[in-house]
Amino acid sequence: MSFEKLVFYTFAAILVYAATRVITVRNPVHAALHLVLAFFTSAALWLLLEAEFLAITLVLVYVGAVMVLFLFVVMMLDINLVSLKEGFMRYLPVGLGVAALMLIEMILVVRSKAFDAASMPVPVRHAADYSNTRELGGVLYTDYVYPFEIASVILVVAIIAAIALTLRKRGESKTQNPAEQVKVRREDRVRLVKMATEQPERADSGEHS
Amino acid sequence: MIPAPGEFVLLIPEIFVLSMACLILVLDLFLRDNERVISYWLAQISLGFVAVITLALNDGQTHLVFHGTYIADPMAAALKVSIYLVTALAFLYSRHYLYERGLFKGEYYVLGLFAMLGMMVMVSAHSLLTIYLGLELLSLSLYAMVAFNRDAYPCTEAAMKYFVLGALASGMLLYGMSMLYGLSGSLDIELIAQALGGKAPSAPLIFTTTFIVVGLAFKLGAVPFHMWVPDVYQGAPTPVTQFIGSASKIAAFAMVMRLLSESIGSLQPQWGDMLAVLAVLSLAIGNVVAIAQTNLKRMLAYSTISHIGFLLLGILSGTQQGYAAAMFYVITYALMAAGAFGMIILLSRAGFEADEISDFKGLNQRNSWFAFMMLILMFSMAGVPPTVGFYAKLAVLQAVIGVDMLWLAAVAVFFSVIGAFYYIRMVKVMYFDQAEDDTPLAAHFDLRFGLSANALAILLLGLFPGSLMSLCRQVFGN
Numbered sequence: 001m002s003f004e005k006l007v008f009y010t011f012a013a014i015l016v017y018a019a020t021r022v023i024t025v026r027n028p029v030h031a032a033l034h035l036v037l038a039f040f041t042s043a044a045l046w047l048l049l050e051a052e053f054l055a056i057t058l059v060l061v062y063v064g065a066v067m068v069l070f071l072f073v074v075m076m077l078d079i080n081l082v083s084l085k086e087g088f089m090r091y092l093p094v095g096l097g098v099a100a101l102m103l104i105e106m107i108l109v110v111r112s113k114a115f116d117a118a119s120m121p122v123p124v125r126h127a128a129d130y131s132n133t134r135e136l137g138g139v140l141y142t143d144y145v146y147p148f149e150i151a152s153v154i155l156v157v158a159i160i161a162a163i164a165l166t167l168r169k170r171g172e173s174k175t176q177n178p179a180e181q182v183k184v185r186r187e188d189r190v191r192l193v194k195m196a197t198e199q200p201e202r203a204d205s206g207e208h209s
Numbered sequence: 210m211i212p213a214p215g216e217f218v219l220l221i222p223e224i225f226v227l228s229m230a231c232l233i234l235v236l237d238l239f240l241r242d243n244e245r246v247i248s249y250w251l252a253q254i255s256l257g258f259v260a261v262i263t264l265a266l267n268d269g270q271t272h273l274v275f276h277g278t279y280i281a282d283p284m285a286a287a288l289k290v291s292i293y294l295v296t297a298l299a300f301l302y303s304r305h306y307l308y309e310r311g312l313f314k315g316e317y318y319v320l321g322l323f324a325m326l327g328m329m330v331m332v333s334a335h336s337l338l339t340i341y342l343g344l345e346l347l348s349l350s351l352y353a354m355v356a357f358n359r360d361a362y363p364c365t366e367a368a369m370k371y372f373v374l375g376a377l378a379s380g381m382l383l384y385g386m387s388m389l390y391g392l393s394g395s396l397d398i399e400l401i402a403q404a405l406g407g408k409a410p411s412a413p414l415i416f417t418t419t420f421i422v423v424g425l426a427f428k429l430g431a432v433p434f435h436m437w438v439p440d441v442y443q444g445a446p447t448p449v450t451q452f453i454g455s456a457s458k459i460a461a462f463a464m465v466m467r468l469l470s471e472s473i474g475s476l477q478p479q480w481g482d483m484l485a486v487l488a489v490l491s492l493a494i495g496n497v498v499a500i501a502q503t504n505l506k507r508m509l510a511y512s513t514i515s516h517i518g519f520l521l522l523g524i525l526s527g528t529q530q531g532y533a534a535a536m537f538y539v540i541t542y543a544l545m546a547a548g549a550f551g552m553i554i555l556l557s558r559a560g561f562e563a564d565e566i567s568d569f570k571g572l573n574q575r576n577s578w579f580a581f582m583m584l585i586l587m588f589s590m591a592g593v594p595p596t597v598g599f600y601a602k603l604a605v606l607q608a609v610i611g612v613d614m615l616w617l618a619a620v621a622v623f624f625s626v627i628g629a630f631y632y633i634r635m636v637k638v639m640y641f642d643q644a645e646d647d648t649p650l651a652a653h654f655d656l657r658f659g660l661s662a663n664a665l666a667i668l669l670l671g672l673f674p675g676s677l678m679s680l681c682r683q684v685f686g687n
Contacts, residue, residue, distance in 0.1 A: 109413045114392050142211045143276035146220070150330055150342040153227060154349060157323045160234065161353030164316040 008048055015041040028074045036067050050126060053133040216274035219281045222263045222289065223329055229255035230322040237315025248315035249304055252322055253297060260293045273335060277397040280335035284536070284684045288332045288463050291540045295456040296325045298547045301659045302554045303448030305652070309559040312358055312446070320357075321452065324350035328460035334467055337386045337396045344382075344428070347460060348375050351453060355445040367444025374427065374437040382424025388417040389472070401472045410479055418476050421468055422483045429461050431521060432490035435514050442510035447557065447564065450506060451550035454513055455543040458520075462539040465524055470532065477527040484525035489620055491518030496628035506564045508631060509549055512590060515628055516542050522621055523605040531608035533681040538601040540677065541589075541670060545598060548586045548663040555579060555652050555660055569635065571644025579650065579657075580639045582664035589667045591632035592625055597671040604678065 018038040022031050039062045046055035113119060140148055217224070229251065237248045267286035274281070300321060307313040327347030334340040352375065356368030390396060392413055393404035405414070423434065430438040442450045469480050495515030502508035520542070523535025556563035556572075563569075573580040589596035602625065609618045670677060 105416055109388060109416050112411065112413045114411060114413045144278065144338070145212060146275040146278045147336070147338045147342055150339065150346060153323070153326065154342065154346050156231075157320070157346060157349050157353075160316060160319060160323070161349065164314070164320070165353060165356055165359050 004048065008045065011041045011044045011048075015045070029071065032067060032071050032074055035070075036063050039063050039067065050130075051132060053136055210276065212275055216279075219266060219272055219274055220279065221266065222259050223326060223333075225259050225262060226255065226322055226326045226329065229259075230319050230326065233315060233322070234319045237319070240315070245313055245315060246304075248318055249300065249313075252300055252318040255322070256293050256297045256300070256325075260290055263289050263293075273399075277399065278336040278339045279333055280398075281333060282684075284463070284466070285333045287680060287684055288459055288536070288540075289329055291543065292325060292328050292332070292456050292459050295459065295543045295547050296321065296452070298551070298659060298663060299448060299452040299456060301655060302451060302547075302551045305656055306446070306448050306554050306557065310358070310446075317354070317357060320350045320354050324354065324452070325456065328456060331460045331467075332463040334464075335398050337390065337398075337401075337472075340464055340467060341379075341383065341386065343460075344464065345379065347457060348379070351449075351457065354449045354452065355441060357449065358446050363444040364446065367441045370437050370444075371441045378424050378427030378434070380424075381420050381427065385417050385420030385424055388413060388420065392417060398467055398472045402474060405473060405475050408475070410476055414473075414476060415479060418473060418480050419483070421473070422480055422487075425461075425465055425468065426487050429458075429465070429517050429520075430514055431487040431517050432494040432514060435491070435494070438514055439507045439510040442513070443504060443506045443564070447506070447550055447554050447562070451547055451554070454509070454550060455547040458513075458517075458546070459539055459543050462520065462524075462535065466532065469524070470527070474527075481525045481527055484521045485614075485617060488518045488521040488525060489617070491515060491521065492621055492624040496624045496631075499628065500631050502631075503566055504564055505553060505566050505569070505635075506550075508566065509546070512628070512631075513546065515624065516590075518624075519602060519605050519621065522609050522617065526608045526612045526614070528608060528612060529685040530611055530682075531605075533678075533685045534601075534604035534608040536681045536684065537604055537674075537678055540681075541597045541601045541667070544663065544670075545586055545589050545667060548582070548660065548667065549590065551656075551660045551663060552579070552583050552586065555650065555656060558648075558651065566635065566638060568646070569638050570642040570646075572639040574644045575647065576650045579660070582661060583639060584636050585664045585668050587632040587635045589671065591629040593629070595668070595671045597667050597674060600671060600674040600678070 015038055018034045018041060021034040022038060025031050025034065039058055043055040043058045043063075046052075046058065109115065233248050233251050233255075236251070237245070240247055263286055266281070267283065269283055271280065271282040273279070300318060303317070304313070307317060324347050327343050327345070327350060330339060330343030330346060332343075334343050352368055352372045355371055356365050358364040389401060393401040395401055395404060408414070427434040442454065445453065470477075473480065491514050495511045495513070495518060499508050499511035499515070502511060516538075520535050520538050523531045523538055525531070553562075553564055556568060569583070572583065585596060589598035592598045592602040594600075602621075606618045606621060609621070
């Protein structure tokens, strides 16, 4: 077995393990951390495919930004695990049936002649100075500029939809007005009252009779 | 290859709609609540302008630009203009409905324009990538619109169901698309057709077709992938239901055409059989279950399912005649659905949705003109001459008989006769039942005018179906 194959199978095994743990662990924080591990190992597999830019983006964007945010959300939300697991056993047979069907179909498709090694072009090895990033940028902003722009419009719609569905203007919400705060004078906040000094009570009066 | 400046000219309709949606979005921030109607009018005006632009740019030729991801052909132009028309109707009917319920916000029209942009992208898509992105743009806007009345429980429930099942359908479609890409080595519709052209149907190709057909059936709402349709139609605010039931069906037709006929047209015998099963089931379940409904929105949802069955009949024939008939069917059906949901909006008022069949009791005594309009719409859906629904069904049946599938035509006619029962029951309820509610119809002039024009257009198209029919035939080159 070549070194490359060894690296592939090691990372692939870790990836499958991590992905399985994501849906089987009880603690949502552990699930999120396993997802991070899955992202890392798939990034390593992409590196093997000479897709360095995508591998680095996966780590930077998904591990660095998305999953960290996700972890915060999971920690802040009070998720009731018992109610989430309700009905799991009831739907398990249906789920397993569908999964088995999909698995058989995938095996049939992937093992068919159309996808075997002979009918696929052999991947070309690139030289060390070959820039993956440049190639991607080249097609993204020229050949695929139209789909790229539509994808950005989809993100705009996601923002609009999220705000339209969640923003509430409430009358009772309390806000600060810095301009008013700066203009405040001592007289508005403190009232000085002149009072005659009182006689301190005698320490022994009324106590512990 | 950097796109030439000339390529952007063909994209002007999309760029215009996007710019107007963004303009309205920003402008709406600076409007006070009593000036909100400006956003509405701007949306309507942009629909008018974009129709003019699309017609001006259409020269009857097929243009492929942006590395084969965008196509401008007569079919795209014709479908786009009908989408603008139906969207304008949806906006028109929604205005007072939303206003009376405190939902009249600029975001509604912005999301509506974005949904329409998604439809335009789908209609003009020539690559698996653009088909999928257009579909997602449309669906994402629609999910938000269904949940627009966020404090109403049925709305959020409908939105959730729509979202989950929509995601599942997208997954199916994407899986099929990924296999198609693996088998043909291209995302471009034309290159896929070339790559698959000479090949005999192999097991992976059949699986690919299955996944794509299942994904499309989910999106269209064909039986057995129809479970979401009644719930979403009933739960969503009526103008949104109208928008989903009319304009988005035209875009779905375009997606089916691009994916099935243009890319895997060589597998027509295979997907034709799959569509035949879906069509027969849709006709049977749609028409039979609709009889049992007491809620008009639910009844119309099942009626949609049965109409989708007819639409599939036209497509599955795989001939130019069948495609033209299906296109005629989907455009006229969109107009009918717009009118039927418009009637529910007309009868509703704040706090009263008028979506039960019994709410239409004795409509003739309350307002005989609109009872007549509803009569036209119901007769057209049932396929009674001289309304346009009759010609649409006739054209589809001719196409099916044209490919010697007589049994399919017989099944379609049989279930149409069953379906006629519940449409004519509506007419009976309106004309022969005693009105329980004597409130005169208090609808605004623009709604009355739009709805009358909509219903009369159905009648007029039925009397003179020639021009639209010849346009549909021309689009498919015969």
